[in-house]
Amino acid sequence: MHFDYQMAMGSFLVAIVVGLTGMGGGALMTPMLTVFFGVPPLAAVSSDLVSAAVMKPVGSLVHLRRGTVNLRLVAWLCAGSVPTAFCGVLLARALGHGDRLQNVIEIALGVALLIAASGLVIRSYLTMSAGGPRRAPRDTSPDDAPSAPISVRPIPTMLVGAVGGLVVGMTSVGSGSLIIVALLALYPKLTANRLVGTDLLQAVPLVWAAALGHILFGDFQLSVTLALLAGSIPGVFLGSLASSRAPGGLIRWALAFVLLASALKMFGVGTTPMAWALVAAVVVGTAAWCLLRAWNGLRPLPLPHHDTPPAQPVRTGHSKADTSVVTH
Template sequence: MATTLLSIFLGALIGIALGTLGGGGSILTVPALVYLLGQDPHAAVTGSLVIVGLNALAGATIHNRSGHVRLRAALMFGVTGLLTAFLGARLSSFLSGPLLLVLFAVLMLVVAVIMLRGGAGKGEVNLTPPVWWQVLLAGSAVGFLTGFLGVGGGFLIVPALVLVLHMDMRDAVGSSLVVIALNSMAGLLGHLGQSTISWALIAMLLAGGVPGLFAGSWLAHRLPAARLRQGFAGLVVLLGIVLLAVNLPKVI
């Protein structure tokens, strides 16, 4: 019962992060699966792709109903990362569990810096046409990280959608969930057969994640985005430091 309640609670936190900020779910998911729910790091990466991908798909549906998903642009960006997500997933199998978590911790700290600096854009709409090679490069890079480390990449996708496809912040948050769902699917295909997926555990996390998405979407329209981002960045920094302290000695 304790594991069930903990899984539902963690799922709710992941859903709130995705619904509110368009990302952050996987930053919580992998450490939670490893250290709170006892998963192997490789299994945690695979499970994270399932959980974050399905939550992102549900979140995109919620935001689309509010008119804040630019589907065509999101699909264009997402499709560019499908191949690199698959390749990243294959490459991650050659790394040890501790090294994978060290790299994940480094990414967490980078993400926290991006969040504390405010990401990209302040909500202004730039009508300049997107540059195709920038779309290709950004989409491919985010896709690779998704497959390699099991992250949705929302905190990289949102700034990229603002800078490269010139979306305002609300549309970028909603549209990023479409990209996360696509990248997670491709990354999952690359991980299949490499580790066992605990579908019962995933079901419990999703049971908390879907209500969390609704709550996050509600919060996104009512609370200052800057304060939410700063608070979450503080949590990400703390988790990143803990992961480095635990796993870096094992790698060295």
């Protein structure tokens, strides 16, 4: 059995992003397998989910030990996602076999990737607008401080899990990219690392259910899975350790760019049109983002401040009323 070291290195880099942000596992790993290594889409989905079933607990245990997990949210999400994840595998199989099935999986992957990229942009906008003068002052407490208690909404949370589980079962995309964005919309008081920790833990039974379905009914390839595991286990561990200290804004934008490129590739867009589309997305997206920041009362570009600190009064030993300059 041939071991692919390049595939292992690619999975290591993807897993670091997963550990840092809770996103990008299937959204990056599956397109990486199909685009760069020529793995058939269904085999890529199956192998990625089986490796994720081993990778996800590594990152989630780090967050569980730190206390950055909301267990009630995890329970309600799993109540919706576990059964639908298994059903997603059966639905993918019911759509056909051979080239027809691969085409359906590619289109489903492309749609899921576009949704994931859009969700990342929406999440960044919500985070940015929450700190602008047009909104109430944001909470500036550190991520590791105790978060305010939240009121769990069982039905919406279970529906999010159900939709996410179905998409994950069919495409392997969504256990992080889609569900974590929905969690942010439902529970904006959750701090960033608690969002990541909660999402990583709820993804464990979700991907287990989907992985079992793909082992039984999918196109599982052991050689691909072993290469993914060799890189992803240390990668997700390192990313999870750094998740509470590393800024995620730049990573989210880079991830959205990669998701868009992967989606265009899944839709069969040629290299030259895809390159122009990505350039246009960067130019138009940057201009639109600057306008949105200005509309929210922020500087168009988040450049670092270089303000001169106010001059400190010279201590001369005289009384506060004496403002004369002492010369020697």
